[in-house]
Amino acid sequence: MSSDLAKSIGRELPYLRRYARALTGNQTAGDNYAAATLEAILADRNLIDGNDVRVGLYRTFHAIWQSSGQPIAEADDNNRARQVQSHLAGLTPNSREALLLRTIEELRYDQIAEIMGLPQDEAEELVQIALNEMGRAIRGKVMIIEDETIIAMDLKGIVQAMGHEVTGVARTHSAAIELAGERRPDLILADIQLADGSSGVDAVNELLVSMGELPVIFITAFPERLLTGDRPEPAFLISKPYSEEQVRSAVSQAMFFASSQGIEAA
Structure with a gap:
């Protein structure tokens, strides 16, 4: 990995970790996903596009997140874990991820669409759906x-x-x-x-x-x-x-x- 690429990833990593923590609701679980993202990139440098390191990072993270099927970390209180899972199960798939990418990470809709592998209009719709579903x-x-x-x-x-x-x-x-x-x-x-x-x-x-x-x-x-x-x-x-x-x-x-x-x- 080139020095410039390593520096670019280093600048973006704290924000990827912030996104991961918000998504999982847990610092340890979020950091584990961020670490898995870095490991995947080290194994395959092609996962990062030289023109937009940030999008490449989040796209790699999203692929790992989707494949894991684990919306939150294991909780010490299993009743709490089940209750949170129950709430999350009622949300439209991918809506919460799109919402965080847009509102907390302040990514553009075209970037969110690329990260999630969706048409841009669908990414925009998911953000609005999430705001409505979670807000009520x-x-x-x-x-x-x-x-x-x-x-x-x-x-x-x-x-x-x-x-x-x-x-x-x-x-x-x-x-x-x-x-x-x-x-x-x-x-x-x-x-x-x-x-x-x-x-x-x-x-x-x-x-x-x-x-x-x-x-x-x-x-x-x-x-x-x-x-x-x-x-x-x-x-x-x-x-x-x-x-x-x-x-x-x-x-x-x-x-x-x-x-x-x-x-x-x-």
């Missing part, structure tokens, strides 16, 4: 950790328009802990840099220790700080500036993987 499947309580008032209000409006309840908005680490203590959320939307210089990551980690497993979506202008591979990374990560479609997609996906924690299907 689960309802829950969402807490927002965000210090910028305009962004916080925008996120609140998007989440409420989806039919979820917003438990409140916290601007600092301490406010987040207090808010979560008043009412347990089903999902947390969090920035990583807060008003008083405190860390949204630290606030979330503290909440996870005290409250147990909760789905978290980080929305940040500094995604590279959470895509290092050196620490536990979030399954859902959106870059600022974000689009409403990205937020809707991530919230819907995250709610699916929290469906065993008392969130009711609509």
